[in-house]
Amino acid sequence: MKGIWFTEMESGKLATSYKVKKILHQETxxxxxxxxxxxxxFGRMLVNDGAVMTTVxxxxxxxxxxxxPALNTHxxxxxxLVIGGGDGGTIREIVKHPRVExxxxxxxxxxVIEVCKQYLPxxxxxxxxxKVTVLVDDGIKHVQEKKDFYDVIxxxxxxxxxPAVGLFSKEFYQNVFDALKEDGIFxxxxxxPWVYQDFINKIFKEIKSxxxxxxxxxxxxPTYPTGLWSFTMGSKKYDPEKVDRTQIVDTNTxxxxxxxHYSCFKLPxxxxxxxx
Amino acid sequence: MKGIWFTEMESGKLATSYKVKKILHQETxxxxxxxxxxxxxFGRMLVNDGAVMTTVxxxxxxxxxxxxPALNTHxxxxxxLVIGGGDGGTIREIVKHPRVExxxxxxxxxxVIEVCKQYLPxxxxxxxxxKVTVLVDDGIKHVQEKKDFYDVIxxxxxxxxxPAVGLFSKEFYQNVFDALKEDGIFxxxxxxPWVYQDFINKIFKEIKSxxxxxxxxxxxxPTYPTGLWSFTMGSKKYDPEKVDRTQIVDTNTxxxxxxxHYSCFKLPxxxxxxxx
Numbered sequence: 001m002k003g004i005w006f007t008e009m010e011s012g013k014l015a016t017s018y019k020v021k022k023i024l025h026q027e028t029x030x031x032x033x034x035x036x037x038x039x040x041x042f043g044r045m046l047v048n049d050g051a052v053m054t055t056v057x058x059x060x061x062x063x064x065x066x067x068x069p070a071l072n073t074h075x076x077x078x079x080x081l082v083i084g085g086g087d088g089g090t091i092r093e094i095v096k097h098p099r100v101e102x103x104x105x106x107x108x109x110x111x112v113i114e115v116c117k118q119y120l121p122x123x124x125x126x127x128x129x130x131k132v133t134v135l136v137d138d139g140i141k142h143v144q145e146k147k148d149f150y151d152v153i154x155x156x157x158x159x160x161x162x163p164a165v166g167l168f169s170k171e172f173y174q175n176v177f178d179a180l181k182e183d184g185i186f187x188x189x190x191x192x193p194w195v196y197q198d199f200i201n202k203i204f205k206e207i208k209s210x211x212x213x214x215x216x217x218x219x220x221x222p223t224y225p226t227g228l229w230s231f232t233m234g235s236k237k238y239d240p241e242k243v244d245r246t247q248i249v250d251t252n253t254x255x256x257x258x259x260x261h262y263s264c265f266k267l268p269x270x271x272x273x274x275x276x
Numbered sequence: 277m278k279g280i281w282f283t284e285m286e287s288g289k290l291a292t293s294y295k296v297k298k299i300l301h302q303e304t305x306x307x308x309x310x311x312x313x314x315x316x317x318f319g320r321m322l323v324n325d326g327a328v329m330t331t332v333x334x335x336x337x338x339x340x341x342x343x344x345p346a347l348n349t350h351x352x353x354x355x356x357l358v359i360g361g362g363d364g365g366t367i368r369e370i371v372k373h374p375r376v377e378x379x380x381x382x383x384x385x386x387x388v389i390e391v392c393k394q395y396l397p398x399x400x401x402x403x404x405x406x407k408v409t410v411l412v413d414d415g416i417k418h419v420q421e422k423k424d425f426y427d428v429i430x431x432x433x434x435x436x437x438x439p440a441v442g443l444f445s446k447e448f449y450q451n452v453f454d455a456l457k458e459d460g461i462f463x464x465x466x467x468x469p470w471v472y473q474d475f476i477n478k479i480f481k482e483i484k485s486x487x488x489x490x491x492x493x494x495x496x497x498p499t500y501p502t503g504l505w506s507f508t509m510g511s512k513k514y515d516p517e518k519v520d521r522t523q524i525v526d527t528n529t530x531x532x533x534x535x536x537h538y539s540c541f542k543l544p545x546x547x548x549x550x551x552x
């Protein structure tokens with residue numbers, strides 16, 4: 001392994017290493033370390049606290065799949081909130097959707113936004129869109145203060161350690177529920193089913209105790225450890241698997257399709273078992 | 277990274293490393309290097325020529341998904357051939373299927389079979405089943421000699437380098453076609469859509485030029501580079517997406533389900549684009 005490599009470690013047992021062409025940026029913000037590498041295989045890569053957040057080559061999978069199943073399940077997602085997601089990729093997918101009128105990003109770490117505006121134009125390009133409001137603030141506090149306000153809330157957080165711990169608590173899910181309108185929908189990234197079975201079981205049950213319709217779905221993301229990622233959706237009224245196909249908008253995606261809208265909820269049996 | 281680690285390298289740009297509890301076996305056979313490690317995260321792991329073949333923890337994904345979509349598409353898969361697959365996992369899934377009467381394994385490297393019988397009872401346990409015939413032979417030659425003989429042929433090969441190169445040629449696919457009965461089905465592992473786009477495009481078109489019904493499908497396999505794997509099915513008569521649901525047998529799977537039988541063919545758009 002000649003040259004420079006960045007290695008992400010999972011549980012001290014699995015290490016994924018990327019050959020680095022150039023180290024573009026390294027800093028420690030108030031909340032976390034922020035690094036930007038130009039990698040041979042995946043292009044530019046944002047790394048927070050040693051974990052790959054997003055890369056130019058595969059970011060579309062995560063950003064489409066954390067937003068579009070919820071957006072296309074809601075018949076009228078006019079007002080959308082993103083918590084986290086300072087790289088802007090989730091916002092980009094939201095403002096492409098023709099039924100969205102307003103998107104608010106609440107990112108706690110201003111430095112993530114600034115570093116991504118500098119080095120990741122592919123994801124950050126819509127952060128200055130007139131439909132978008134960017135707030136540098138604590139997402140936990142933000143949802144506590146809103147009642148019956150948003151149509152869709154996307155929790156685009158880092159792993160449940162460090163600044164994101166509070167985004168995986170039952171109190172937070174209750175506040176998200178209350179911040180949503182009476183037919184609102186929420187979706188969050190909820191880690192790898194190969195590694196975090198107990199964690200997924202716990203938060204799935206917590207969300208299910210609050211939202212009438214709770215569903216887990218997956219997407220294949222090569223730069224996240226084990227390559228398979230789960231997302232959990234909580235919905236007050238609309239069932240994502242019962243959406244009329246004509247409601248699903250084609251927004252020039254690279255991963256998500258109308259067929260995948262339904263098939264992503266068809267879980268491998270070992271993942272069904274995790275939810276029991 | 278203290279202790280012993282095994283690293284698999286992909287294209288010199290991506291390295292996946294597994295913490296090793298114990299090195300159980302290392303040899304160079306007539307065809308390839310064969311190694312068996314006991315890893316912290318995935319248990320026992322078979323490695324041929326430096327590439328992970330199978331692990332105790334995740335082998336079920338590959339072995340179910342290379343066999344069950346084809347087996348459940350064929351209404352009467354009595355006589356099944358496996359080329360490669362010396363670890364026995366594919367044979368295990370086949371003999372579990374109630375409509376199978378006879379399964380033949382043609383593995384070129386006897387040492388793979390022997391090492392797996394010693395160290396991987398989880399996959400090799402059915403190699404002595406009375407329904408199973410194990411031939412140590414060249415699969416390319418075997419299919420050349422059979423005409424109108426098998427109901428289903430599974431090509432469970434290593435990567436298209438070294439001993440497996442000939443298993444990814446148009447001549448071989450034509451011989452597989454001829455070795456199948458008039459309603460036969462063939463399925464093969466066809467590498468990662470993140471890395472081998474040109475390769476997948478080429479062999480998909482070659483198989484499509486021979487088989488009336490050709491479909492690509494995917495499964496999420498954490499120990500294969502990039503975590504997303506493609507399989508290609510060529511069928512003379514039956515369309516896997518049009519199978520009557522009542523024909524799909526539940527064989528106590530851990531990944532494959534009747535729902536997944538259909539949803540695994542719903543491809544992300546970037547994979548659809550590879551096939552154009």
